[in-house]
Amino acid sequence: xxxxxxxxxxxxxxxxxxxxxxxxxxxxxxxxxxxxxxxxxxxxxxxxxxxxxxxxxxxxxxxxxxxxxxxxxxxxxxxxxxxxxxxxxxxxxxxxxxxxxxxxxxxxxxxxxxxxxxxxxxxxxxxxxxxxxxxxxxxxxxxxxxxxxxxxxxxxxxxxxxxxxxxxxxxxxxxxxxxxxxxxxxxxxxxxxxxxxxxxxxxxxxxxxxxxxxxxxxxxxxxxxxxxxxxxxxxxxxxxxxxxxxxxxxxxxxxxxxxxxxxxxxxxxxxxxxxxxxxxxxx
Ligand SMILES: Cc1cc2nc3c(=O)[nH]c(=O)nc-3n(C[C@H](O)[C@H](O)[C@H](O)COP(=O)(O)OP(=O)(O)OC[C@H]3O[C@@H](n4cnc5c(N)ncnc54)[C@H](O)[C@@H]3O)c2cc1C
Numbered sequence: 001x002x003x004x005x006x007x008x009x010x011x012x013x014x015x016x017x018x019x020x021x022x023x024x025x026x027x028x029x030x031x032x033x034x035x036x037x038x039x040x041x042x043x044x045x046x047x048x049x050x051x052x053x054x055x056x057x058x059x060x061x062x063x064x065x066x067x068x069x070x071x072x073x074x075x076x077x078x079x080x081x082x083x084x085x086x087x088x089x090x091x092x093x094x095x096x097x098x099x100x101x102x103x104x105x106x107x108x109x110x111x112x113x114x115x116x117x118x119x120x121x122x123x124x125x126x127x128x129x130x131x132x133x134x135x136x137x138x139x140x141x142x143x144x145x146x147x148x149x150x151x152x153x154x155x156x157x158x159x160x161x162x163x164x165x166x167x168x169x170x171x172x173x174x175x176x177x178x179x180x181x182x183x184x185x186x187x188x189x190x191x192x193x194x195x196x197x198x199x200x201x202x203x204x205x206x207x208x209x210x211x212x213x214x215x216x217x218x219x220x221x222x223x224x225x226x227x228x229x230x231x232x233x234x235x236x237x238x239x240x241x242x243x244x245x246x247x248x249x250x251x252x253x254x255x256x257x258x259x260x261x262x263x264x265x266x267x268x269x270x271x272x273x274x275x276x277x278x279x280x281x282x283x
Contacts, residue, residue, distance in 0.1 A: 004046045004047065004048055005046070005047035005048065006047070006048045006050065007025075007047060007048070007049055007050070008049075008050040008052065008053050009049065009050075009051075009053065009054060010053045010054060010055075011054065011056065012054060012056050012057070012137055012162075012164070015049060015051065015054055015162060016137060016138060016139060016160060016162070018047075018049055019049065019138075019159060019160040019162070020139055020160045022047045022049075023159055024046050024047055025046065025047040025048070025049050025159075026046045026047070026048055026049065027049050027051060027115075027162060028048050028049065028050045028051065028052075029051050029052075029072070029073060029108075029109040029111055029112035029115075030075065030107035030108040030109045030112050031107060032104060032107055032108050032112065033112065033116050034048070051072075051073055051111075051162075052073070054073065056071070056164075057071045057072045057073035057111070057164060057165070058071045058073045058074055059071045059074065060074060060078070060079070060082050060084055060085060062084070063167070065170075066169075066170035067167050067168055067169045067170055068084065068085070068088065068089065068167070068168045069135075069165050069166070069167050069168075070085075070110055070165060070166045070167075070168065071110070071111075071164070071165050072109060072110055072111025072112075072114075072162070072163045072164055072165055072166070073109050073110075073111060074109060074110050075105065075106055075107065075108065075109055075110075076096045076099050076104075076105045076108045076109065076110065076113065076123070077096070077102070077105035077106045079092060079093060079096040079110060080093055080096035080097040080099075080105060081093075088170075088171065089126070089130060089168055089171070089177070090177055090178070090179075090281075091125075091126040091129055091130065091177040091178055091179045091195045091196070091197065092123070092126040092127070092130060092168070092179075094126075094178065094179040095122040095123055095125060095126045095179040095181070095193065095195065096122070096123065098122055098179070098181045098183070098193075099113075099122050099123070099188075100188045100189075101188065104188075110123065110166060111162070111163040111164075114127075114134060114150075114163055114166070115163055117151070118189065119213070119214065119216070119217055119218055119219070119253070120184065120187070120189035120190050120191070120213065120214040121189060121190070121213060121219075122179070122181060122189070122190050122193050122213060124147070124151050124211070124213050124219035125179060125190075125193050125194060125195035125211045125212060125213040125219055126177075126179050126195040126211070127147040127151075127166065127211075128147050128148055128151065128195070128209075128211035128219055128220075128221055129177070129195035129196060129197045129209045129210065129211040129221075130147075130168050130169070130171065130177075130195075130197060130209075131146070131147070131148070131169055131209065132146075132147045132166050132167060132168050132169070133145065133146050133147065133166070133167045133169075134146075134147060134150050134163060134165075134166055134167075135163070135164045135165045135166070135167060136161050136162065136163060136164060137161065137162055137164045138160050138161030138162065139160050139161075140161075142164070144167065147166075148221060151218055151219050151220075152218070152220075171197060171199075172197070172199035172206075172207045173199070174199060174200070174282045175197050175198060175199035175207060175278075175282065176197075176198050176199075176277070176278035176279060176280070176281045176282040177195070177196060177197045177198070177278050178195070178196055178273075178274045178275075178277035178278045178281070179193065179194070179195045179196075179274065180193070180194055180270045180273045180274045180277070181193040181194075181270070182214075182266050182270060184257060189214065190213050190214035191214050191215075191257065191258050191263065191266060192212065192213070192214045192215045192263055192266035192267055192270055193212070193213045193214050193270070194210065194211070194212050194213075194222075194267065194270040194271050194273075194274040195210070195211045195213075195274065196208070196209065196210050196211075196271070196274040196275050196277075196278045197209040197278065198229075198234070198275060198278035198279055200234040200279075200282070203233055203234055204231055204232065204233060204234060205229050205230060205231065205232055205233075205234045205238070206230075206231070208225075208226045208229045208230055209221065209226060210222040210225050210226055210271060210274070210275070212267055212271070214263070215250075215252050215253060215263040215264070215266065215267045216250070216251055216252055216253050216263075217251075217253055220250075222247075222250075222267075222271065224245070224247040224249060224250070225242050225243065225245070225247070225271060228242040228245060229242050229275075234279060235279075236276060236279065239272060239275040239276055239279060240272060242275075243268055243269075243271050243272035243275065244268065244272075250264070250267070252264045252267070
């Protein structure tokens, strides 16, 4: 039988103090990833710090500068069903809707998903394409890191830092966006998932951001295709031609589920589909 401590703070200040005082502590958000080691008795001696009662970590709110802030303890299900996110950040809502199954989405949280930093997780792709920032709090104060930096450097900071929220900057006027995914049939995560944001002015592409998850060892911005599309006519032919190009600089992952060639092929196909959807549905 596992033996571990448990504490359920109500404020951010209390949470940071507990983490500082207990180097053996471990945060619990939705508990999806933390429950497994408990079952296998690998958390003996730990202090579990449950974030569920910290109300400052919840909610989806518009900021005065037009950006939208999503609290770290917001469930992935709440992101999928948020009217605000579905209207203004559909790529994020679509990705949330495709995470696992209903039970997973009800428990799993935005902060837990980011901190777990699984290379096949869905949400990193829209966070990169939306140019989101991740807000942290710790004993050195409060600060933000752009998603591109966070996922490139690969996560974990000092023990007493927690993810507080994600800030989504207002997308470019009339930009279309989409997320498409090829599911791992057993794990449900993304063998490959692609998020796009596409803005046009006078028939020309003036903003394009494409981000890929699942296909490499970490999620990445697909700069090659962004460069190939920027300032080109906003047509299906342009998208098709760019998506069929070869991008040798990309470093795809291969494993027993999908070879590097297969993931490379999926990336090209899903990129084209996501761009077509973004083109067809400007905001
Ligand atoms: C059956 C199944 C299918 C799944 N399918 C998918 C899928 O298709 N796509 C997908 O993207 N994901 C999928 N997931 C992962 C799911 O989204 C996870 O639950 C999620 O990654 C972890 O979220 P959580 O809130 O449960 O975190 P927890 O398990 O509570 O925590 C995860 C880690 O993050 C740390 N942590 C939690 N919150 C914070 C915080 N605020 N600040 C700092 N550290 C924190 C914890 O200490 C722990 O190390 C699946 C999971 C399961 C069980």
